[in-house]
Amino acid sequence: MMLLASRRGRILRTLSIQEDNHMTIDWAGFTPWTSLAGGLLIGLAVALLILLNGRIAGISGILGGLLRPSKGDVFWRVAFVAGLIGAPLAYGLAASLPTVTIEAGTPTLIIAGLLVGLGTRYGSGCTSGHGVCGLSRLSVRSLAATITFMAAGFVTVFVVRHVLG
Amino acid sequence: MHIVTALIAGLIFGIGLIVSGMTDPAKVTGFLDLAGNWNPSLAFVMAGAILIEFPVFRFIGTRKQSLTGAPLRLPTDTRIDRRLIAGALLFGAGWGLAGYCPGPALASLTTGSMKPVLFTIAMLAGMAIFEILERVAAARKRTASSARGD
Numbered sequence: 001m002m003l004l005a006s007r008r009g010r011i012l013r014t015l016s017i018q019e020d021n022h023m024t025i026d027w028a029g030f031t032p033w034t035s036l037a038g039g040l041l042i043g044l045a046v047a048l049l050i051l052l053n054g055r056i057a058g059i060s061g062i063l064g065g066l067l068r069p070s071k072g073d074v075f076w077r078v079a080f081v082a083g084l085i086g087a088p089l090a091y092g093l094a095a096s097l098p099t100v101t102i103e104a105g106t107p108t109l110i111i112a113g114l115l116v117g118l119g120t121r122y123g124s125g126c127t128s129g130h131g132v133c134g135l136s137r138l139s140v141r142s143l144a145a146t147i148t149f150m151a152a153g154f155v156t157v158f159v160v161r162h163v164l165g
Numbered sequence: 166m167h168i169v170t171a172l173i174a175g176l177i178f179g180i181g182l183i184v185s186g187m188t189d190p191a192k193v194t195g196f197l198d199l200a201g202n203w204n205p206s207l208a209f210v211m212a213g214a215i216l217i218e219f220p221v222f223r224f225i226g227t228r229k230q231s232l233t234g235a236p237l238r239l240p241t242d243t244r245i246d247r248r249l250i251a252g253a254l255l256f257g258a259g260w261g262l263a264g265y266c267p268g269p270a271l272a273s274l275t276t277g278s279m280k281p282v283l284f285t286i287a288m289l290a291g292m293a294i295f296e297i298l299e300r301v302a303a304a305r306k307r308t309a310s311s312a313r314g315d
Contacts, residue, residue, distance in 0.1 A: 026195055026204040031186055035206040038185020039213020045178035046214065047221045052170040054231035055238055057178060059268040064292045076171040083175020084271040090176055091183050098183065100273070101191035102280045104263040113270075113284040115259025117291020120267060123252025124242070127266045128178075130253075131211060136218030137226075137239070144245045145253040150197075152257025157197040160262065 046133060049080070058129020059084070060120035123149070167235060179272035185210040188273050190264025197261050 046057040053076060055062075062077050088097055104112065120126040123145055125134065130149070134142020186192045186206055195204030231237060260266050265273075265284050273281035 023199060024202050026202040029192060029195055029204045029206070031206045032209045035185045035209035036213040038181045038183070038187065039210040039215075040217060041177055041181030041184060041213075042210065043181075043214040043217025043221075045174045045176075045181060046218055048170060048177065049174040050221060050225055050237075051232050052235070053167050053174070053233075054235035055171075056240065057174065059178075059266075059271065060292075063267060063271070063289075064295070067289075067292055067296050076167050079168045079171040080175035080178075081271060083172045083177075084179040084182075084268065085274050087176055087179020087183060087272045088188075088275045091180050097276060098186070098189065100189040100276075100278075102264070102278065103191060103194070104280070104284075106283060109263050109280055109284045110287045112259040112263030112265065113287025114291040114294070115255045115262070116265065116267060116270075116284075117288035117293075118295050119252045119255030119257070119259060119291075121252070121292050121295035123249050123256055124240075126256060126268070127260075128268055132214045132218060133222075134240075135211075136215050137222045139240070139243070141240075141243050141245055141249065145249055148250050148253035149257030149260065152254045153197040153261035154199055156258045156261025157194050158200055161194075161198060162200050 042128075042132065046128070050133075056129060056133050058125050058133060060116075060126040061124070061129050064121050119149075166233065170233075178268065181214075182269050182272045185213075187266075188269040188276075190269075193264040193266075193269075194261065197264075 049055050049057045055076070057080075062080055065073065066077050066081070091097060116126075123130075125142065125145060126149075130139075130142040130145040135146060182188050187210060192204060192206060195202065196207040198204075225231075225237065226239075229237065256266075263284055265281065267288060270281050270285045270288060274285060
């Protein structure tokens with residue numbers, strides 16, 4: 001009897017998890033126009049770097065290349081990274097920065113940072129290099145990488161929010 | 166010249182990340198949360214960027230040099246191997262955990278919050294570990310081939 005009761009409880013719990021898990025759209029946080037505008041700006045920056053410097057704007061590659069410095073290949077990387085780092089300061093001159101929510105605590109940030117650093121170098125790229133540049137170049141290798149890291153991101157958020165959370 | 170254009174490109178890239186919402190980790194994890202309250206915004210970031218990039222890469226693909234005469238450095242690797250997939254899996258897991266990928270983390274360093282700083286230090290450490298492992302593997306390969314008398 002107790003066994004039956006506990007099994008029934010487990011089934012009910014499973015059902016309620018499934019109920020929580022059906023998809024809804026976050027209309028309050030949905031910002032198609034500013035996201036599209038930001039995407040166009042990112043596109044413009046990538047275009048400048050390939051058209052003028054002949055370089056692909058993959059952030060992890062540009063940053064990682066600084067840890068393997070070779071002559072004549074350092075300063076443009078430093079300049080690009082400096083531009084990225086200075087962006088909030090430049091944005092702040094014109095408008096106040098959008099508020100952000102960082103849910104991750106210290107241990108999560110450290111583990112995530114290590115995974116992102118190691119993974120982007122082994123996988124030769126991140127959201128910018130594979131996701132934007134690679135897909136625009138119709139690279140099958142980049143498509144495979146993008147599908148893989150997106151899938152890993154979906155699974156990770158699912159596990160953290162709906163299985164453990 | 167190339168240093169100035171790289172600085173401007175970096176600046177525009179970073180401002181684009183801020184405008185798009187990519188520097189808000191909650192928005193990123195909202196996009197990755199298919200089973201919850203899904204926020205599709207970030208698909209529009211990618212669409213916007215690709216809208217410009219697709220014709221640009223078509224154009225540059227017909228040339229041997231950049232517009233300023235710099236050599237074009239386009240990736241030539243087409244392999245889909247274990248390295249690529251394993252790396253992308255690790256990256257995606259880290260991305261989902263914190264909601265930061267490399268660009269937005271760098272473009273959040275001067276916002277006053279210590280969290281992106283901490284993430285970036287760990288990310289650089291991860292990249293340094295990669296360099297060390299690569300060097301160890303290369304040294305091992307050299308020893309193995311000299312032992313064989315290659």
